[in-house]
Amino acid sequence: MTLHISDIQKNALIEIFNIxxxxxxxxxxxxxxxxxxxxxxxxxxxxxxxxxxxISTITRKPRICAVSQDFTGGFDARAFLIFPEGKxxxxxxxxxxxxxxxxxxxKMEQEALCxxxxxxxxxxxxxxxxxxxISFHSSIPAYHLGFADEILFAHSANNDDLLIxxxxxxxxxxxxxxxxxxxxxSPPSFNMLTRQVEQFLLGID
Amino acid sequence: METTDTTALAEKFYICTAAAHKINIGxxxxxxxxxxxxxxxxxxxxxxxxxxTAVGKMFLELFPELNNSRLASAINAALKYxxxxxxxxxxxxxxxxxxxxxxxxxxRLQQAIHVTSIESQNGEHFCLIQVNDISLAVKKExxxxxxxxxxxxxxxIDGLTxxxxxxxxxxxxxxxxxxxxxxxxxxxxxxxxxxHFKQYNDGYGHQAGDFCLQRIANAIKAxxxxxxxxxxxxxxxxxxxxLPDTPMDGAAALADDIRKHVENLSITHETSEVTGCVxxxxxxxxxxxxxxxxxxxxLSQADSALYLAKLKGRNRVVIYREHPQV
Numbered sequence: 022m023t024l025h026i027s028d029i030q031k032n033a034l035i036e037i038f039n040i041x042x043x044x045x046x047x048x049x050x051x052x053x054x055x056x057x058x059x060x061x062x063x064x065x066x067x068x069x070x071x072x073x074x075x076i077s078t079i080t081r082k083p084r085i086c087a088v089s090q091d092f093t094g095g096f097d098a099r100a101f102l103i104f105p106e107g108k109x110x111x112x113x114x115x116x117x118x119x120x121x122x123x124x125x126x127x128k129m130e131q132e133a134l135c136x137x138x139x140x141x142x143x144x145x146x147x148x149x150x151x152x153x154x155i156s157f158h159s160s161i162p163a164y165h166l167g168f169a170d171e172i173l174f175a176h177s178a179n180n181d182d183l184l185i186x187x188x189x190x191x192x193x194x195x196x197x198x199x200x201x202x203x204x205x206x207s208p209p210s211f212n213m214l215t216r217q218v219e220q221f222l223l224g225i226d
Numbered sequence: 227m228e229t230t231d232t233t234a235l236a237e238k239f240y241i242c243t244a245a246a247h248k249i250n251i252g253x254x255x256x257x258x259x260x261x262x263x264x265x266x267x268x269x270x271x272x273x274x275x276x277x278x279t280a281v282g283k284m285f286l287e288l289f290p291e292l293n294n295s296r297l298a299s300a301i302n303a304a305l306k307y308x309x310x311x312x313x314x315x316x317x318x319x320x321x322x323x324x325x326x327x328x329x330x331x332x333x334r335l336q337q338a339i340h341v342t343s344i345e346s347q348n349g350e351h352f353c354l355i356q357v358n359d360i361s362l363a364v365k366k367e368x369x370x371x372x373x374x375x376x377x378x379x380x381x382x383i384d385g386l387t388x389x390x391x392x393x394x395x396x397x398x399x400x401x402x403x404x405x406x407x408x409x410x411x412x413x414x415x416x417x418x419x420x421x422h423f424k425q426y427n428d429g430y431g432h433q434a435g436d437f438c439l440q441r442i443a444n445a446i447k448a449x450x451x452x453x454x455x456x457x458x459x460x461x462x463x464x465x466x467x468x469l470p471d472t473p474m475d476g477a478a479a480l481a482d483d484i485r486k487h488v489e490n491l492s493i494t495h496e497t498s499e500v501t502g503c504v505x506x507x508x509x510x511x512x513x514x515x516x517x518x519x520x521x522x523x524x525l526s527q528a529d530s531a532l533y534l535a536k537l538k539g540r541n542r543v544v545i546y547r548e549h550p551q552v
Contacts, residue, residue, distance in 0.1 A: 051296070090310075127367055127370075128363070129315060129364065129367050130316065132315065132316065135314065136311075136314040136318075137317075139310075139311055143303055143309045143311060147307045157307065157308060157309065158308045158309070159308070161340060162312055
């Protein structure tokens with residue numbers, strides 16, 4: 022089983038995520054009442070051997086705050102939106118427009134963050150559906166706080182999962198934030214994804 | 227055989243429907259076209275809309291205010307893509323017109339909403355909207371937040387005089403210092419110390435001493451002119467005043483006002499060698515345009531000016547200069 026992705030396929034994926042993130046930014050702008058402009062995402066595909074590197078990329082801080090959602094359908098993936106722990110408070114405060122004084126997010130604030138993750142992850146997933154003509158069901162988003170490796174790999178049965186790491190910058194007039202989207206796919210799911218991307222590319226030729 | 231099957235199926239349908247009516251959350255099911263298919267009892271109670279009115283209507287026609295809302299796009303994501311969405315209370319202020327008592331539509335219930343898709347046997351997406359009333363949790367959290375804020379406020383207040391304490395002053399000065407540097411505005415500080423306060427305390431007792439501190443704190447506060455000016459109790463009988471966007475001459479004039487205010491209180495102080503009343507010595511320091519002074523240096527300059535005021539006989543204002551002239 023080859024787990025290779027060509028540059029063209031990768032660019033197609035970037036374009037799909039770009040569309041998804043753009044839609045998410047529209048929805049988030051409505052909520053915040055400020056125009057949110059996302060950067061074009063960058064994508065890295067990592068094999069299990071590189072996952073330690075990926076974690077250290079994400080976790081310039083050892084602890085992260087994440088929202089996860091499971092997607093099943095065209096292919097199966099566990100998706101995460103990840104922020105370094107310290108930044109999350111800043112983001113939530115800006116979204117809610119009120120001061121968050123405690124160190125940890127309250128239940129309500131966790132829910133708000135779940136919704137932000139939900140908007141971004143669902144937008145990416147619907148962009149995948151629209152462009153690749155595959156459909157997904159998604160689970161209710163869940164909030165996590167802790168060490169990156171524990172959160173990311175808590176549920177992966179085997180270590181040969183592939184990891185699509187997508188970095189996005191969101192700039193709001195009053196501030197800048199960045200976060201990571203991580204999609205964990207089993208090798209068969211990853212193959213399904215690349216096959217669907219390939220079909221899409223053949224279709225537009 | 228067929229009849230038993232049908233009966234069993236009908237029984238199952240009946241029980242499931244009854245259960246969906248009895249659960250203690252709001253449940254709406256929309257068909258693929260966005261038409262209300264099911265509207266449970268909880269929603270009838272909280273919206274005042276009977277199922278007979280709601281069922282068969284387009285959801286967005288029943289609630290036209292929700293067009294283009296986050297809830298509408300969540301419904302679309304479920305019907306079109308089969309996706310689940312969560313609408314948190316914090317980011318969506320009570321989207322549905324639901325009330326504790328719909329005949330008295332005072333305050334909407336605080337809502338947490340889940341929108342999920344249900345796939346029918348022939349592959350069509352239906353949509354289930356679940357509404358939780360979290361008004362109580364929201365109220366509780368608001369209360370906690372208010373208390374936390376109050377505690378935070380208390381941590382910045384001097385218990386005796388009720389004016390900001392040194393910690394608050396340090397943070398405020400640091401903030402204002404940065405702001406002044408950015409906007410290239412001057413900033414001044416005044417350090418003030420009660421003259422011969424130890425003798426006052428010894429002569430009149432600590433209670434009188436405390437009362438004296440309170441009166442002086444109030445007198446200084448009353449002398450400040452702008453909301454951005456801040457007086458803090460800096461130490462025992464020492465006060466610090468931060469004056470954003472104030473040049474040297476303005477600060478010096480204010481310092482002398484404060485001195486007069488305190489003198490005019492005429493608090494008897496027989497053992498004071500100054501006037502027989504409680505008096506104040508003050509040191510003033512200001513940043514100059516483009517100076518690279520730190521806030522710590524500014525404070526210690528004001529402090530050394532204050533020291534000079536003491537040396538020169540107290541009850542006076544001394545301005546810090548690079549080469550102070552006596």
